Amino acid sequence: MTETLPPPPGEPRIATRRRLPSAIWIVPLLALLIGLSMLVHAWLSAGPEIVVSFQSATGLEAGKTPVKYKDVVIGLVKRIELNDDQSAVLVTIDLDKNAKNFTRADSRYWVVRPRIGMGGVSGIDTLFSGAYIGVDSGHDAARRDRFTGLETPPTIINGTPGKAFILHAPALGSLDIGSPVYYRNIQVGQLASYLLDADGQGVTLRIFVRAPYHRLVSSATHFWNASGVDLSLNADGLKLQTQSVATMLAGGIAFDTVLGNDTASPPLASYDLASDRQSALAPPDGDPMLLRLxxxxxxxxxxxxxxxxxxxxxxxxxxxxxxxxxxxxxxxxxxxxxxxxxxxxxxxxxxxxxxxxxxxxxxxxxxxxxxxxxxxxxxxxxxxxxxxxxxxxxxxxxxxxxxxxxxxxxxxxxxxxxxxxxxxxxxxKLNKVPFDTIARHLDDNLVALHQTLHQVNGQVLPAARDTLGSARQTLDSANNALAPDAPLQQNLNQTLLELQRSARSLRGLTDQLNAHPEALIRGRQDSGEKQERTP
Amino acid sequence: MSPPRAQRLGVAACHLCTLVSDAPSNAHARCPRCGARLHSRKPASRSRTFALLCAAILFYLPANLLPVMRTSQFGHAVDSTILSGVMAFWQAGEWDIALVIFIASIVIPCAKFLALGWLMWTTRRKHTLGRKQRTLLYRAVEFIGYWSMLDVLVVGLVCALVRFDLLGRIEPQPGIAFFGAVVMLTMLSASHFDPRLIWDDPEHD
Structure with missing residues (x-):
């Protein structure tokens, strides 16, 4: 009879512990993901690191100076330090991932600073923004991570359409890197570089002619130095020839193509640079011959x-x-x-x-x-x-x-x-002329002349005066005789009047005789006379 | 002899309206006055605090490594991080400004990380030492939280003011966004921490 109580119902185990972690953990997970993605992105976009040596680091700042290609930033200067013997500055540059082409062995680096030269002003924007490092990509298959920077910017950037040509000149003259190349006074290119020949006997210039003008250079092209002013005075008058004011100051090269056998020139074709247009376009001289005079x-x-x-x-x-x-x-x-x-x-x-x-x-x-x-x-x-x-x-x-x-x-x-x-x-011959004797004789002659003249003065002149006095008297009497009221004149007048009258009567007689020749025989007839007198 | 705790008395205070009512028998009890959920402690306080703290620390790295501001003068742009800005001010002789920025953007966030981390570690281990000091520390962290927004405000202000195009221009950079996120995450983290955990007794659990 024992009453057995049913066992109390067991308390259900309530699972309070969640299997899944709280939703709040999404936040740090998200943070982690963002951080990781940035890390991966940075790692992926990290480009090559290169070292460029320059003579000086003027204007460059570590961590600030950008590297630009066509004004696009492709890297940043990371470090600037001196090399082991302190002769150059080593600039360490972090390039972007997509800047791999700039590690080609023939890539060129230079510092863009404001420059003022005869040919113009460049890099003026860097006055305010600070210097930057310019870069030109190369074509080489080989890669490098150490470069030697150029001290002056190259005039021709790779990839510029056009052609380069080689010129040989005896001397550089007033040309310089960047000197313009003209074709009919249009600037079509630039002098890219120059080099003294190995034997020191001349200068080799490298010029670049931009497209489409590079087609103008053919095998029949002549180049000449167009520097300065060409002033010539010839039978045509004064002639002044110059390309431009800039050329006068900074020098320049001009070329022209003689029509004829012109075939397109290959790149880097070699030409001679004449000293002026005339000699450039002159027919070739051939070899000279040395003559001794x-x-x-x-x-x-x-x-x-x-x-x-x-x-x-x-x-x-x-x-x-x-x-x-x-x-x-x-x-x-x-x-x-x-x-x-x-x-x-x-x-x-x-x-x-x-x-x-x-x-x-x-x-x-x-x-x-x-x-x-x-x-x-x-x-x-x-x-x-x-x-x-x-x-x-x-x-x-x-x-x-x-x-x-x-x-x-x-x-x-x-x-x-x-x-x-x-x-x-x-x-x-003049020296042989006996001037002394001549002078002596002349002196004697002059003395004689003097004596003669003295004689003339003393004797001849008084006699002449008397003669002149009597001559005047004669002329006076002649004058009196010819005066209008002189008796001679009166008589002459009367005589002349008489003569006139006689002439008239004589004419009447001749007229009468002309008209009536019979009058000589018959005497005068009055009727006829009257008719004659009327007209 | 310490006074009895709310947990032992079977009551809990509402987090929203602070009304003290019977402790919840299950997880779905609500406050009779405002209807907010009743918890004797903030739910998942430690794990939430820890998660947010971890996120803050993760963001703290890019916030300091990435530039916060880009100053362009005459087309020449310079990026500066928080630390480089502090150093620039220091080298320029403006040591007071440098100090303010240094304290507001480096010392305070770091101090918050350490403080919150220590608080969490001690509450996990249920340390009983220095409970009052730790609570004071927590209050300090809570109070000081938004002062770290100083940097974000400065950057926002100068970016809005300095806009002279070519002459001068200041632009915000991603770093400042991360820094702002750090400040917000630490504040959230601190707000999720339940300071009562400091006082919880291990032997009465």
Whole structure:
């Protein structure tokens, strides 16, 4: 009988602990995701790190100076430090991910600062914004992470449409990097760089001609230095030639294409840079020939580079002038070495002078005809001389040795000197005139003349006066006789009147006789007379 | 002898209107006056505080690493982070401004992280030492919370004022958004923390 109580109902276990974490954890998860995504983005967009060395870090600031290509920021200067021997500045640059092309081995880096030059002003925007590093991408397949920065900005950025050409010039002149290249006064390009030739004998210039003008450069193109002002005075008058004011100051290059065999030039084709337009467009000269001219006269005013002319045409120039000592004959001739371009005389001459070629035979023939070199005065005011080749058929015979080197050409005394000699001859003749004797004789003559005159004064003059007095008396009486009221005059008048009357009656008689010839026989008839008198 | 606790007396205060009523027997009890849910402690206080604190710390890294402001003068733009700004002011001799910015944007957020972290760690371990000081610390954290918004306000103000195009221009950068998020998350984190947890006794549980 035990009453057993039912066991109390067990308390249900209430699961209070949630299986899932609270929704609040989404917040830090989101934060984590955002942070991670930024990290991944930064890691993905991190580009290459490069080191560029510059001479100086003027205007550059670590962490601030951007690297720009076409004004788009592609990187940032991270660090600036000196290299080990403190000779250069190493600038560490963080490039963007998409700036991989700027690690090509031929990429160029330079600092863009405000620059003021003859050719213009550049980088003026950096005056306010601060300097930045400019970059030009390359084409090389090789990559680098160390570069040497340019000290001056390159004039031509890679990828600019156009073509580069090579010019050879004897000297740079007033040209500089960035000097303009003109075609018919339009600026079509720039001088990109220049380099002294390895042998130091010239300068190689690299110019860039922009599209579409690069098509104007062909194999028949001639380039010349258009720097400065070309002022020429010739028979046409004063001529001033210049490309632009900038060219006058900063120099420039111009080119023109001679119509004809023009084929498009390949890039980096090589040309010669002439010193001026005239020589650029002149037909090619060929090789010059060195001629030696010996003058027996002083050649004051003959400068190196003085022209050598043949019949007024420039065929060469003086290369050197010096005195030669001839110990045997004790003469001191002036030796002029002249470079002559035979092609300028005769275009049929071959371009390259061969010692035994026909140029010498040609010259030999000309010398036989009287060809002589003469130093002539080109300018009376300045006394500048030039060398003229001309024919003097009357000149004495001269030797011509075609085998001597350099070839010697006979000379003749120059025009001005000839004149001088003639003047000297005249002066010599004048000197021979016996001026003393002449003067003495003249003096004697003058004394005699004086005596004669004295005599004339004392004796001849009084007699003459008397004669003149009687002559006047005669004239007075003649005057009286001719006066209007003189009896002679009256008588003459009366006589003349009488004569007039007689003439009239005589005319009446002749008229009567003309009309009536019978009157001589019959006497006068009145009727007829009346008719005659009426008209 | 400490006074009896609300839990032992079976009562709880409403979080919204602070009316003290019978302790809830289940999770769905509501306050008889305002109808808000009744809890004897803020629900999931520690985990929420911890989660928000973690998010704040995560955002604190980009807030300091990313630039907060871009100053452009004559087209030359300079990005500055909070720390670089402080250093710029310090080097310029404006040490007072540098100090204000440094305290408001670096010291206070860091101090809040440490304070909240310590409070959570001690309440988890149910430490009984320095309860009053810890409560004071919590009140301080709560009070000081919005003062860290100073940076955000400064950036917002100068960005709105300095707009001279080429001459000068200040633009906000993503860093300041993260910094604002840090400040808000720490404030939320602090508000989710229930300071009564500090006083909960382990032996009476």
């Amino acid at each position: 010996k003058f027996d006269q002083a050649l004051r005013g003959l400068a190196v580079n003085a022209p050598v002319e043949f019949r007024g045409i420039d065929i060469g120039k003086v290369q050197s002038v010096h005195v030669e000592v001839d110990p045997v004959s004790h003469r001191y001739p002036v030796v002029v070495d002249a470079l002559v371009y035979p092609r300028r005389i005769d275009h049929s001459q071959p371009a390259n002078t061969d010692p035994a070629n026909k140029v010498l035979t040609f010259l030999h023939g000309m010398v036989a005809q009287g060809l002589r070199a003469q130093a002539r005065s080109g300018n009376l005011l300045t006394g500048q001389l030039y060398i003229a080749f001309d024919f003097f058929p009357s000149a004495p015979k001269a030797d011509f040795d075609p085998n001597s080197r350099p070839v010697s050409l006979p000379t003749i005394a120059g025009g001005f000197d000839q004149l001088q000699e003639q003047m000297a001859g005249i002066v010599g």
